[in-house]
Amino acid sequence: MQIEYRWGNGNTETLRKDAVELAALAPDVIVATGGATTTYVLQATHTVPIVFVIVPDPVGSGFVKSLSRPGGNATGFMQFEYSLSGKWLELLKQIAPNVTRAAVLWDPSVPAGIGQYAVIQSVAPALGTDVFPIKSTNTGDMERDIADSAQTANGGLIVTANPSTVFHREQIAALAARHGLPAVYSARDFVGSGGLASYSADFLDQYRRAADYVDRILKGEKPADLPVQAPTRYELVINLKTAKAMGLTVPETLLARADEVIE
Numbered sequence: 001m002q003i004e005y006r007w008g009n010g011n012t013e014t015l016r017k018d019a020v021e022l023a024a025l026a027p028d029v030i031v032a033t034g035g036a037t038t039t040y041v042l043q044a045t046h047t048v049p050i051v052f053v054i055v056p057d058p059v060g061s062g063f064v065k066s067l068s069r070p071g072g073n074a075t076g077f078m079q080f081e082y083s084l085s086g087k088w089l090e091l092l093k094q095i096a097p098n099v100t101r102a103a104v105l106w107d108p109s110v111p112a113g114i115g116q117y118a119v120i121q122s123v124a125p126a127l128g129t130d131v132f133p134i135k136s137t138n139t140g141d142m143e144r145d146i147a148d149s150a151q152t153a154n155g156g157l158i159v160t161a162n163p164s165t166v167f168h169r170e171q172i173a174a175l176a177a178r179h180g181l182p183a184v185y186s187a188r189d190f191v192g193s194g195g196l197a198s199y200s201a202d203f204l205d206q207y208r209r210a211a212d213y214v215d216r217i218l219k220g221e222k223p224a225d226l227p228v229q230a231p232t233r234y235e236l237v238i239n240l241k242t243a244k245a246m247g248l249t250v251p252e253t254l255l256a257r258a259d260e261v262i263e
Contacts, residue, residue, distance in 0.1 A: 004022060004025060004027065006018035006019075006021065006022060008036075008037065009167065012036065015036055015037055016043075018040075019032075019040035019041045019043070019044040020040075022041070022044070023045035026048065027048060028049070028217070029048070029049045029050070029051060029214050029217050029218065030045075030048055030049070030050050030051070031051050031053070031210060031214065032050055032051070032052045032053070032076075033052070033053055033054055034052075034053075034054050034055065034163055035056055035057070035061055035110060035112055035163075036163050037052075038050065038052040038055055038058075038063055038074065038076075042063060042072075045073070046072070046073055048073065049217045049222070049223045050073055050074040050075075051076045051210050051214055051217065052074060052076035052077070053076055053077045053203070053206045053207055053210045054077070054079045054201075054203055054206060055076060055077070055079055056078070056079045056080065056111075056112030056115070056161060057078075057082070057111050057112045057115055058070075058074075058076070058078060058228055060112075060115065061111055061112070064228055067227060067230075068227050068228075069225075069227070070223055070224055070225075070226065070227070070228055071224050072223065072224060073223050073224070074223055075213065075223040075224070075226040075227070076213065077206045077209060077210060077228070077229050077231070078230050078231065079112075079161060079201060079231070080161070080200065080201050080230075080231060081230060082115045082119045083119060084199070084200075084234075085115075085116040085117075085120050085160065086119045086120060086122065087199055088120065088158045088160075088185075088186065088199060089102065089123055089127055089129060089158060089184075090123070091184050091199055091254075092156050092158060092183075092197075093127050093128075093129065094251060094254055095182060095196065095197055095243065095248055095250055095251075095254065096156055096182035098154050099154055099156035099182060100128060100129055100130065100153075100154040101131075101132070101152050101153075101154060101155050101156070102124075102129055102130070102131050102132075102155070102156040102158055103131075103132060103133075103134045103145070103146065103149040103155065103157050103158070104116075104117055104131050104132065104133050104134065104157075104158045105134050105136045105142065105157065105158065105160060105172070106133055106134070106135070106136060106160045106162065107135065107136050107137055107160075107162040107164055107165075108133070108135065109137065110162060112161065112162065113162055116160040116161065117160065120158060131158075134146065134149070136160075136162060136164045136168070137164055139168060139171070142168075142172075143171075143175060146175045146176065146179065146181065147175070147179060149179075149181065150179030150180065150181045155181060156181065156182045156183065156184075157176055157181050157182070157183035157184075159184070159185045159186055159190060159195075160186055161186035161187065161200075165186070166187065166189065169185075169187075169189055169190045169195070170193045170194075172190070173185075173190050173191075173193040173194040173195040174193075174194060176195065176196070177194055177242060177245065177246075180246050180247075182196055182246060182248060183195060183196050183197075184196065184197050184198065184199070185197070185198040186198065187200045188200060188203075188237045188260070191237045191238070191239045191242075191262060192262070194239065194242055195239060195242065196238070196239055196242045196243060196246070196248075197236070197238045197239065197243075198236070198237045199234065199236050200235065201231030201234055201235075202231070202233040202234065202235050205231075205233045206231065209229065213226055235259040235260065236254075236257055236258045236259050236260075237258065237260045237261075237262070238250060238254070238255065238260075238261050238262070240255075240261050240262060240263045241262060241263055242262075
C-alpha cells in the first residue's frame, strides 16, 4: 500500500491546492479530516471514494444526502451532534459557577459555526448566562475581543469547533490563561496546550473506525452505501493546574467523571 499525505496547517489555499493534487493522483480512497478539507476534496473529485472524520454537519454542509444513505462518493464520521455544544456551557458553569456572561469564539461563515452557537444560545437562559459571539477568523480582532471579554465581571469563554480555533489553540489557551478567563474547549488538544477543560468526541477512536471504512471500500464497498456514523465515545479532560492558577475549585464529582485530569 502506498500512502500520500498532505497537511494544510489551517490555510485554506493550501488545503484547496493539496486536495487537487491528491485527487489528480487517482487514489483508491482519500481520507479527509474536518469540514474544510472535505469541502475541497469533494470539489476536486466526484469519483474517488472519500472517508471523512471530525466533520460537524455533513448533511448541512452538503457532503451527503442523508446520514443513513450518503448517496455520493463520500461517507465517514461526524464530529458531534449539535446538542453537545450546550454541554460546553453546562461544564463552564460547573467549574466556574460565578460566570454570568460568556463569549463564544466561533466562525459564522460555516454551517457548523451557526449550529453550535444556536444551541449554546438556546441553553444559556436556563443556566443564568448571557452569551455573545466573537469571530475566530481574524487573530488580531480575536485577541482584542478576548481581552475585552476578560474585563467583564463574571466573564467566561467557550471555544467552538472550527479550523481556525484548532490551528490557533495554543494562542487561545494562552490568552485565556493570561486574562484569567475560565474557558471550555471543543477538543482535548486545547487542554493539553494549557486550556482549562474540554468535552468532545474521542477523535482517535474516529480514525480507528475510519480505517475500517477504508478497508471495506478497498474490498469493493461503496461510500454511498456506508452510513455516516455519530461518535460513540466522548471524553472529559480537565487541567487542574490551570484551574488552580485561576483560583477555581473543580468539584470532586466532576473530577470523578473526567477521563483525564492534568495536574
